[in-house]
Amino acid sequence: xxxxxxxxxxxxxxxxxxxxxxxxxxxxxxxxxxxxxxxxxxxxxxxxxxxxxxxxxxxxxxxxxxxxxxxxxxxxxxxxxxxxxxxxxxxxxxxxxxxxxxxxxxxxxxxxxxxxxxxxxxxxxxxxxxxxxxxxxxxxxxxxxxxxxxxxxxxxxxxxxxxxxxxxxxxxxxxxxxxxxxxxxxxxxxxxxxxxx
Ligand SMILES: [Cu+2]
Numbered sequence: 001x002x003x004x005x006x007x008x009x010x011x012x013x014x015x016x017x018x019x020x021x022x023x024x025x026x027x028x029x030x031x032x033x034x035x036x037x038x039x040x041x042x043x044x045x046x047x048x049x050x051x052x053x054x055x056x057x058x059x060x061x062x063x064x065x066x067x068x069x070x071x072x073x074x075x076x077x078x079x080x081x082x083x084x085x086x087x088x089x090x091x092x093x094x095x096x097x098x099x100x101x102x103x104x105x106x107x108x109x110x111x112x113x114x115x116x117x118x119x120x121x122x123x124x125x126x127x128x129x130x131x132x133x134x135x136x137x138x139x140x141x142x143x144x145x146x147x148x149x150x151x152x153x154x155x156x157x158x159x160x161x162x163x164x165x166x167x168x169x170x171x172x173x174x175x176x177x178x179x180x181x182x183x184x185x186x187x188x189x190x191x192x193x194x195x196x197x
Contacts, residue, residue, distance in 0.1 A: 020120030
């Protein structure tokens with residue numbers, strides 16, 4: 001939600017970003033906003049309301065704690081054509097569609113510690129159920145102080161940092177994936193198979 005204090009022309013931009021050793025993405029203008037006419041008093045909510053079906057996950061609800069470690073090493077990566085890529089892993093393993101990495105009982109409430117041992121950002125994403133971010137190693141999320149738990153389905157783990165999230169598994173049994181949402185990382189192995197049983 002955006003509030004403009006004075007008339008004028010504003011640009012909303014997606015800023016340039018460089019991840020690890022990759023080429024920086026270009027800055028992109030997403031919208032140009034022209035603000036004109038008499039000023040109106042319009043208050044913004046300080047925090048968006050939380051949906052009723054997503055009450056905050058209290059520590060007393062947690063049934064288990066698990067770690068996911070996002071790592072990159074220059075050794076033993078997959079061959080792509082004639083070139084050997086870096087090795088992008090979660091908990092030391094590349095994705096294998098025949099291996100279940102996380103077996104989770106239905107109705108579990110997991111507190112995940114998401115760690116990043118590399119110099120690049122990784123975006124943790126898991127299908128089906130959202131999670132609640134409760135802590136980060138920097139105390140910030142997307143450049144703002146993390147002052148209260150926030151529901152997300154993708155969260156960026158800073159280089160050499162960590163993020164703590166809590167997640168309920170209430171009503172879906174079956175297979176799905178969690179993965180890094182930097183798609184070139186996911187595509188060469190930074191993904192796990194999850195089975196809720
Ligand atoms: Cu990644």
